[in-house]
Amino acid sequence: MSHTIVTIVGSLRKESFSLKIANALAKLAPASLKLDVTTLEGISFFNQDLEANPPADWLAFREKLQKSNGVLFITPEYNRSIPGVLKNAIDVASRPYGKSSFLGKPVGIVSNSPGALGGVSAAKHLQNILPGIAGPILGQPEIYLNGVGDAFDDKGQLTKEAVQKVLQQYIAAFAAFIENQNK
Ligand SMILES: Cc1cc2nc3c(=O)[nH]c(=O)nc-3n(C[C@H](O)[C@H](O)[C@H](O)COP(=O)(O)O)c2cc1C
Known part of the structure; x- marks a missing residue:
């Protein structure tokens, strides 16, 4: 059985490395995982007043998550x-x-990140935010991808072998984690 994973891209940029990484992961994922690459274009600003009559974009986003078997943040x-x-x-x-x-x-x-630290602070902040509102977070392997600036060709295809290898290992571990959690 294939599990659907809402794969949330944290950047709106057209040439976003995060989007390219999400697309690369979707290709590298084993058959047991279907990565639904989801950008955040069009999600209205949160305003508690709107909760009485939530915007359609909130409802669609919430429903997509509720129907999924897991969530992957890029x-x-x-x-x-x-x-x-x-x-x-x-x-x-x-x-x-x-x-x-x-x-x-x-x-x-x-x-x-294209920089040296791989966005580790962002990942750590997500680890702080999610425990009260989400399920278990895959702890290992950790993945903070640095030097992504030269990892893709001009068509957005992943060409950097070192990155490909790490992504492959990560998505295999994540697939096993999802399998286990959805038993
Ligand atoms: C407002 C802003 C703040 C940024 N701060 C950081 C940072 O704290 N650490 C870092 O590694 N890169 C930082 N960057 C550089 C981003 O890693 C880089 O722009 C990256 O390409 C953004 O992700 P994307 O390619 O998915 O859009 C920042 C970029 C912007 C626009």
């Missing part, structure tokens, strides 16, 4: 944390109170 690092657009989407999905759409969903976190 996040860049902005100023040593996650981008605001990603925090907004998490806030949207975490409500109404007690009814988080992430509840019970196993989670993976893949941070990345």
Whole structure:
């Protein structure tokens, strides 16, 4: 049986490395996983007042998460944390109170950066944010991808072998984790 994983891309940028990594992971994933690469374009700003009559984009995002077998975050690092657009989407999905759409969903976190530190602070911030509203987070292997700036060709295909190898290992471990959590 194939498990659907909502793969949330934490950047809106057209040429986003996070998006390219999500697409690469979707290709590397074993047959047991279907990665639904999801960008956050069009998710309205969270405003608790709107909860009485939630925007259609919130409802669609929440429903997609609820129907999934797990969630994979592919996040860049902005100023040593996650981008605001990603925090907004998490806030949207975490409500109404007690009814988080992430509840019970196993989670993976893949941070990345063209810089040397691989977005590790962003990943650590996600590890702080999620435990109260989501299911278990895959702890090992950890993955903080650095040097992604020269990892793709001009068609967006992953060409850097070292990155490919790490992604392959990660998605295999994540597939086993998902299998286990959805038993
Ligand atoms: C507002 C802003 C803040 C950033 N802060 C960091 C940072 O703290 N650490 C880091 O490694 N890169 C930082 N960067 C560089 C991003 O890693 C780089 O722009 C990356 O390409 C963004 O991800 P994307 O390619 O998925 O859009 C920052 C970029 C922006 C635009």
